[in-house]
Amino acid sequence: MDLPDSPPASDPASASASDPDTPGSPIPVGVLGGSGYTGLEVTRLLARHPAVELRFTSSRSEKGAPSPAPGLPFTAPDPVAAAEVEVLFLCLPHGEAAAWVEALRSSGKKPPRIIDLTADHRPGSGREAGAVYGLNEWSRPQLAGAEFVANPGCYPTGVLLSLLPLVDAGLVDVERLTVVSAASGVTGAGRSARTDLLFAEVANNFRAYGWGNRHRHLLEMRALLPGVDLLFQPHLLPVPRGITETIVLPVRECVDASAVRSSWDARYSGEPAIRLVGDRLPALDEVVGTDLLALGAVELQDVREPAVLVGAALDNLGKGAAGQAVQNLNAIYGWPTEWGIRCA
């Protein structure tokens, strides 16, 4: 596992000789698991990416049906086709990527580069060795030329991109509890036929889940924020997509919301997929359908323990999955991070 503070895993030049500003001849790519919600979004983005050629998007259950890529129906998952593309995106159900990765990388032949959007190789999974953790704005040096990328979870993307610069800058009082109250649209749970995800169960409802710090994404957050006393409480929203994270951040004495915003400015200025909204909390409708992460921080009045209120919003299928995967593709090849993603 290459953690964000490690040196680059390899020379970016080895990945591509293409001029970073204009697309060269397109790179062949493929998608395994293209008909889940994440796979549909990855397929949609890759079909319009200026520097790739989408060779296939596979689906066991919808083989032959039209995919979101014009003219490219879903195909059955095919190990031969998978091995022949230059970059392979894994959008399989959690737990199914590990076997594909092992098969491809132990085949004796040069395997495709892999961007794994499942939870199988993320920090805290036990299988993270050998994978670059693709927290894009934070891991970009390690991503250049990377052969194998573990794409972050949707919730950790917001929490980590919010908090890493602040912890780094020494603003956070890590001895006190950092409280993350999060809410996600239902596509975050995947496209599986579960009774609890039926329209009639989700509409008009709102509920906490994974309570008591039992959500698996917490392991991923903790691996990157080892000293922080984290509480993570997710809720299920009656919307198709989008995540908000409202964070009560325990800060050191004399740290205020403007110090938080300055840290982000310093770190994310010029980043096209990060939108700093200033002295307010961003709403879901500012990010849904985009690949943006929106961040804001406000002062808390009338509290005795020093704390700052941080808000993050992202589309779980955009910056929380497909958008970041495409940014990671761009980082591997040294292309501009905004190629193929939606920043407005």
Place this chain on the structure above:
Amino acid sequence: MDLPDSPPASDPASASASDPDTPGSPIPVGVLGGSGYTGLEVTRLLARHPAVELRFTSSRSEKGAPSPAPGLPFTAPDPVAAAEVEVLFLCLPHGEAAAWVEALRSSGKKPPRIIDLTADHRPGSGREAGAVYGLNEWSRPQLAGAEFVANPGCYPTGVLLSLLPLVDAGLVDVERLTVVSAASGVTGAGRSARTDLLFAEVANNFRAYGWGNRHRHLLEMRALLPGVDLLFQPHLLPVPRGITETIVLPVRECVDASAVRSSWDARYSGEPAIRLVGDRLPALDEVVGTDLLALGAVELQDVREPAVLVGAALDNLGKGAAGQAVQNLNAIYGWPTEWGIRCA
């Protein structure tokens, strides 16, 4: 202002000689502001209450239109009719109740008892003097025979009924921040023609508001929890009704979730409008359409600062408004608290 720990304001016997178990001759009641969301719900409940006769429900804008009370169309607000009922429910826009109360109580004639569902006379409003704060399960002794009741806000109802027993029992570390992350359906904002409450703005969206501890309900919570370091962050849910409050409660050493649940058991056992759900957080769909408050508490694993996670759920129009108002009516007259409310 009679705070919860004060003695009863008056002798309950003075309110009614009716047998507490079976309705006697019905008490005449009326509703001012019957066509807002709260007023509609109060009208609906009073129309079915076994011990009252609803004489009128008024609406400036919908005069003559059918109300939810069968056979009782909305009437124009009428000071004479208002003065002639025995109990008057004020469901007016915030800010409009104070003038009615002053006019009725300074008329020289015996005024009706008043249950004010607006924010005008709640703790922290500056006008709370003379009003019993109707946090029903907590204020019942003061409510017996009360002439003037300030019905609590929807958010404070859940926060206060959750926390008061725990603070009382000494479980809470009041020096540390108590974090309340809340979410409400849109009827909590009233039935006013505001662009930001249009369907197309609210659907598919979720957003924080009143950030930085600026929501007016915080004053009401603080008045009742004076020593507690409170942070209250509300969000707007794309649902018509219902509130959840997820509270990170800083507890003293050795206090765990079961101690929290025991405090509630001791205080609320036998209360028909309180549902203790145990070792989990309640969901919106357990309470919407009812007059229940559901409470649960779970242990937090892997945190260093001792804290317990508390969840409260209620219908903002039920226990958060009309249901509690009807409970308060019942308390004034010494009737069973479940008369006229929906506990299942």
Place this chain on the structure above:
Amino acid sequence: MDLPDSPPASDPASASASDPDTPGSPIPVGVLGGSGYTGLEVTRLLARHPAVELRFTSSRSEKGAPSPAPGLPFTAPDPVAAAEVEVLFLCLPHGEAAAWVEALRSSGKKPPRIIDLTADHRPGSGREAGAVYGLNEWSRPQLAGAEFVANPGCYPTGVLLSLLPLVDAGLVDVERLTVVSAASGVTGAGRSARTDLLFAEVANNFRAYGWGNRHRHLLEMRALLPGVDLLFQPHLLPVPRGITETIVLPVRECVDASAVRSSWDARYSGEPAIRLVGDRLPALDEVVGTDLLALGAVELQDVREPAVLVGAALDNLGKGAAGQAVQNLNAIYGWPTEWGIRCA
């Protein structure tokens, strides 16, 4: 199959000697399939019915979990218990009722009366022989004392109760097409874990289905409206419950909307579950959560072919299923039709 115009199937006196106006000793009843959407609603209504005692509500998948009947958890389906109640409600998946009915009615012992809410024994199913079709307001004479009732489908309930009086009165030009455009909330499809009923597929969407006159409910409508040239086109609404049916009715010369309304008045005056709304089309929110059918009829301006626009609205789980089943129970025993149902 006893069609509506047949004489009563049996003497109502044989069903119950109870005084029709006040409940006597409660009749033991049970529900098979209590955890589907229809079963939940039937359980909810029976738990509050003044003249029955709900002995059990069964669920294979949720055995032991709380049901909507206070204090009555779901039990496993049990043939012995099923045989011992006086009235058994079948809320099973379509296709599973027939075997239960056959087993119970061929056991040699006196079977319970059966109210079958599945499609298994409805007109047009091929298995309707021996069942009284429980189109309540229309079939009441046949329902008195009935042993076996096939409860109508949700869509046919609205179409048939709208059109039967009009056809009977000779208002309809049966040679021309009667166009029914209908829309239903998703609970109409049952509580099965199907991908196409997931929140993320249904929200923000609206789609026709069963197009080209292929919906199975059409057989049921045609059996009762044999001469009418019917077109029935249903759509799936992004709401949990409720049905509207907008009908373009080809009328004979000189027939207008007021003639339509007069026919309904003559037939349905005094019926508590029918609400005649007059010269407009009823909306979903007038009936959701109730057991009402709302009917309206309006004149069409500027058309050359004579036609009247008819609107029907009902809750598919209320009047379209559980509410009508309870009305049918009431009819069997000669109880008032409003017992246990929600008419406001």
Place this chain on the structure above:
Amino acid sequence: MDLPDSPPASDPASASASDPDTPGSPIPVGVLGGSGYTGLEVTRLLARHPAVELRFTSSRSEKGAPSPAPGLPFTAPDPVAAAEVEVLFLCLPHGEAAAWVEALRSSGKKPPRIIDLTADHRPGSGREAGAVYGLNEWSRPQLAGAEFVANPGCYPTGVLLSLLPLVDAGLVDVERLTVVSAASGVTGAGRSARTDLLFAEVANNFRAYGWGNRHRHLLEMRALLPGVDLLFQPHLLPVPRGITETIVLPVRECVDASAVRSSWDARYSGEPAIRLVGDRLPALDEVVGTDLLALGAVELQDVREPAVLVGAALDNLGKGAAGQAVQNLNAIYGWPTEWGIRCA
């Protein structure tokens, strides 16, 4: 008023000398009424159009706030700025466009070309003289070089593009009633602060409106389909955007659904904004967020009067407003119709 069968209003060459396949120097354009739902969508599309430069988008109520065009905040409506662009899009409230048009076109100076998205100059409005009706695929010859375009209503766009080819081909029995049952998302009603458009009123609801053939769009449809006996019944859907129209089409003897599909094929083959879906009815989610009109036709089984079922789906803000306006811009200048619109 130039009806579709008239000759072109002017020489397309006079509008622009630009090569039709690659954008030349951008045309300056502006939007009046940019913060309504239609105006937001027009602003969004024009900001990305390859051949125009969006100079301003105005909003009285949101002056100074960010618009969807990056870097272009809303400005106050300004007659000088309006007169200086080459093409002006009017997205004002209905009734406010007429005065602007009159002022601009009678100023003595050469006015901008105008594309009016309000109802003010549509057929049947009484003010249609001088305007080309911009039913794009049907009116394209008249649009070349047009100075003043009345953009069609959302409902008429679907009805007319469906039916005009069929009437033209003689497939329709115009003596019999053509029944259009339509449903629209709430943005179709505009972004006005009306109580009946609040989230809590629209969610979980579905209702007919404009019943009895009283919707103003019917005038527009009839002007283009003068001989057809039309019934148009719209409904309000609990979704932000999208329209479906289910049409029962009375056809001449021996005309079937495949004849309908063939007529569309002949007329619309190669049209990027028309998607012919074949032997089924299209769903809302196939078109929302796009500028497509989807059309399908299916055979009706078991009916005596010959009829074909036609389904149309479009986004009321896309093909039903902004998308068609951009197509009309393209037609004025002879650019490819797909420039700036979303066809997938």
